[in-house]
Amino acid sequence: MPLPVPITVAAGDGIGPEIMTQTLRILKAAGAALAPEFIEVGEAVYHAGHASGIGPEAWESLRRTRVLLKAPITTPLGGGYKSLNVTLRKTLGLYANVRPCRSLYPAVATRHPTLDVVIIRENEEDLYAGIEHQQTPDVVQCLKLVSRPGCEKIVRYAFEYCRAHGRRRLTCMTKDNIMKLTDGLFHRVFTEIGREYPDIEQDHQIIDIGTARLADTPERYDVVVTMNLYGDIISDVVAQLTGSVGLAGSANIGDGGALFEAIHGSAPDIAGRNVANPSGLLQAAVLMLGHLGQHAVAARVHNAWLCTLEDGLHPADIYHPATSRRQVSTDEFAEAVIARLGQIPRQLAAMPVREDAAPVVSARPAPLPEKVPVQQQLVGVDVFLRWDGQSAAELGRQLERLTGGRLQLKLITNRGVKVYPDGHPETFCTDHWRCRFVAADALVRGSRPEFTPVPFSDVLSLLHRLVDFGFYIIKTEHLYLLNGQRAFSLGQGE
Ligand code: NAD
Numbered sequence: 001m002p003l004p005v006p007i008t009v010a011a012g013d014g015i016g017p018e019i020m021t022q023t024l025r026i027l028k029a030a031g032a033a034l035a036p037e038f039i040e041v042g043e044a045v046y047h048a049g050h051a052s053g054i055g056p057e058a059w060e061s062l063r064r065t066r067v068l069l070k071a072p073i074t075t076p077l078g079g080g081y082k083s084l085n086v087t088l089r090k091t092l093g094l095y096a097n098v099r100p101c102r103s104l105y106p107a108v109a110t111r112h113p114t115l116d117v118v119i120i121r122e123n124e125e126d127l128y129a130g131i132e133h134q135q136t137p138d139v140v141q142c143l144k145l146v147s148r149p150g151c152e153k154i155v156r157y158a159f160e161y162c163r164a165h166g167r168r169r170l171t172c173m174t175k176d177n178i179m180k181l182t183d184g185l186f187h188r189v190f191t192e193i194g195r196e197y198p199d200i201e202q203d204h205q206i207i208d209i210g211t212a213r214l215a216d217t218p219e220r221y222d223v224v225v226t227m228n229l230y231g232d233i234i235s236d237v238v239a240q241l242t243g244s245v246g247l248a249g250s251a252n253i254g255d256g257g258a259l260f261e262a263i264h265g266s267a268p269d270i271a272g273r274n275v276a277n278p279s280g281l282l283q284a285a286v287l288m289l290g291h292l293g294q295h296a297v298a299a300r301v302h303n304a305w306l307c308t309l310e311d312g313l314h315p316a317d318i319y320h321p322a323t324s325r326r327q328v329s330t331d332e333f334a335e336a337v338i339a340r341l342g343q344i345p346r347q348l349a350a351m352p353v354r355e356d357a358a359p360v361v362s363a364r365p366a367p368l369p370e371k372v373p374v375q376q377q378l379v380g381v382d383v384f385l386r387w388d389g390q391s392a393a394e395l396g397r398q399l400e401r402l403t404g405g406r407l408q409l410k411l412i413t414n415r416g417v418k419v420y421p422d423g424h425p426e427t428f429c430t431d432h433w434r435c436r437f438v439a440a441d442a443l444v445r446g447s448r449p450e451f452t453p454v455p456f457s458d459v460l461s462l463l464h465r466l467v468d469f470g471f472y473i474i475k476t477e478h479l480y481l482l483n484g485q486r487a488f489s490l491g492q493g494e
Contacts, residue, residue: 004035005292008061012071013042014266015276015330020071022278022334023285029338030304032289032297037061042073046081053084062092066257069288071281072266085261086130089123094254095150096157097121098287099235099263101242104348107309108243109320115218117238120161121231122154122186123252128228135474136386139415139432146182146227151189157253158225159197169201169222170194173210173230181489186227207234214238239263244317246276249283251291258291260284270316274329277315279305282337286351299353301337306345308336379451380407380438380479381459382488386472387433392419399435402469406454407437407462411491418493436491437462438479451481 011020027034039058046053053073062068068088075083088094098120105113131143155172162170172190174183187204194202205213207230214221215237226234239248245264252259262280270276282305289298309318312325313336319327328336344350387395392412399409412420413436414429437459439452459478466473480487 002033002294004033005067005294006035006037006065007067007069007288007292008058008065009036009038010041010058010068010070010073011038012266013074014072014268014271016042016071016073016266018272018274018330019262019276019278019281020069022330023069023281025334026282026301026304026337027285027289027297030297030301030341032294032301034292036069037065041070041084043076046076052082052087054087062088062257066092067288067292068257068259069281069285070259070261072262072264074266074268082130086128088259089252089254092254092259093124093256094252094259095122095124095153096253097123097231097235097250098161098253099231099239099248099250100283100287101235101238101248103242104247104306104309106323107306107312107348108247108314108318109323110241110243112218112241115238115242117214117218117221118161118165118167118223119231119235119238120154120158120223120225121235122150122226122228123254124228125150126182126228135384136431138430144179144182146185148185148189151186152193155186155190155193155225158223159193159200162200162223163197167200167223169203170197171210171221171224172202172204173207173224173226173234174204175207175230177206181487183227190225210234211237215241235263244277245280246315246317247279247283249280249285249287251284251287253291258288260288260291274331275316276330277317278330278334279315296353299351300341302351303344304337304340304342306348306350307340307343308333310345310348311336311340375481375483377453377481377484378456378459378478379453379481380410380436381462382477382479383435383437383463383466383473384475384477385433385435385466386431386474388431390429392423392427392429392433395433395435396420398469399466402465403437403462405461405465406439406458408440410436410438411494412436413491413493416492418491432474434491436479436494451479451486453481 011017039061041054041058045055073084075081100118103110103113103115125146127142127144129143129145134140158170174187176183176187211234214234218238218241236245239245248263250261250263261284264280267276286298286302313328314324315333316327389395396412403409411418413434417427419427419429439454
């Protein structure tokens with residue numbers, strides 16, 4: 001018997017304590033060599049005054065064990081509370097979220113009996129950076145941050161995962177037809193790194209049609225790698241297609257540790273009634289056992305779980321008269337799994353007991369790319385104003401009068417749409433105006449926009465003139481060329 005491995009365990013909120021108790025019972029009965037350290041996170045901790053939902057003692061345990069088995073928690077709405085899940089993922093550098101979804105037909109009713117898809121979701125960046133501002137009475141913003149190293153890590157992880165787990169095809173999903181810089185970077189990195197993996201079939205799909213196809217014919221997919229928000233959404237879609245969101249577990253993997261959890265939430269609507277399905281958390285625990293190298297126990301638990309489902313003992317969320325023999329409570333389900341430890345499923349694919357099975361963390365450390373010098377040149381500035389007037393033409397006239405220096409007004413947009421010069425009177429305008437200034441000589445180069453470098457002092461003197469005139473500047477964004485290439489989007493209609 002190996003020495004027990006210390007792990008941190010959080011029972012969570014809502015149905016969390018019920019499904020955690022039963023999951024730990026099963027792990028113990030199966031002979032998992034684990035030494036759990038219990039921490040409190042979630043609602044009670046938020047209300048005790050920790051805005052992140054986690055206190056200092058919990059961090060100490062996590063730093064020691066580097067492995068967390070976590071039941072879902074409830075994030076209180078509004079009021080400055082930060083999502084604990086996002087905090088944990090980002091603080092521990094858990095950059096890859098792996099969500100395997102497989103149909104359990106004929107044991108569990110589904111319209112997609114052969115579905116077997118793994119969603120690999122980037123876990124730290126994108127809109128989940130959580131940087132939001134109210135900029136004017138009318139307008140709020142959420143910053144979508146995407147970095148090249150962030151894209152490289154997750155894309156390489158996904159290709160390595162395919163190799164380690166014998167998966168043949170990797171599909172990348174983004175919305176780079178609209179977000180050419182952020183989503184475009186993710187797609188470009190996928191293409192670049194994909195060249196190192198000629199043995200893996202690869203394709204790219206726009207997320208909207210990709211989601212539609214996943215929902216319609218998930219059998220056509222193998223592994224999908226995508227950005228944070230899209231991955232969050234499509235993994236719920238695919239898990240639900242297998243029969244219930246209550247069935248799928250997920251692994252959050254990083255250089256600094258690993259976190260295992262069900263993909264569903266704390267289900268407050270059924271909390272405390274002993275009806276929740278513990279399968280999602282149990283599957284997360286199976287992934288954790290694989291991560292810890294306890295493959296034989298992982299297989300014992302997984303196979304006993306499959307046998308229970310095959311025998312038609314189903315919690316309420318997957319109960320179906322055609323496939324279920326009896327509806328069972330949360331603890332009856334756990335007892336049934338324990339009674340079947342050591343059994344092999346008759347129809348469903350059993351998990352092989354292989355001590356050399358591929359661990360969940362399969363990525364070799366990404367080689368650090370050599371830093372290539374990049375030339376960065378300032379060519380203008382977007383000045384965002386709060387302005388309560390209605391006429392873009394009037395704002396344009398006022399700004400034109402003020403821009404006597406080298407920087408000239410090029411255009412004004414409102415929510416991204418060009419409203420000056422030559423705006424359409426029908427365009428609805430808010431109090432949030434983006435005014436783009438570039439060097440005067442760049443404006444006279446014909447129809448193709450070209451940009452010439454300007455010193456930063458020109459930007460400063462422009463801002464002084466605007467403030468002195470009484471304009472209310474809410475933020476500025478610099479316009480750069482990187483290695484001579486435009487590194488900002490054009491306004492719609494620019
Ligand atoms: P949810 O996943 O908790 O529930 C959605 C529906 O699925 C509900 O009808 C619920 O009863 C059902 N369901 C979910 N898990 C089930 C299970 N194991 N067995 C049977 N039925 C199950 O989503 P929600 O209602 O949108 O969110 C509730 C709370 O959970 C929110 O506070 C949210 O912030 C939080 N949440 C936490 C996590 C996490 O901790 N990882 C993830 C998602 C949501």
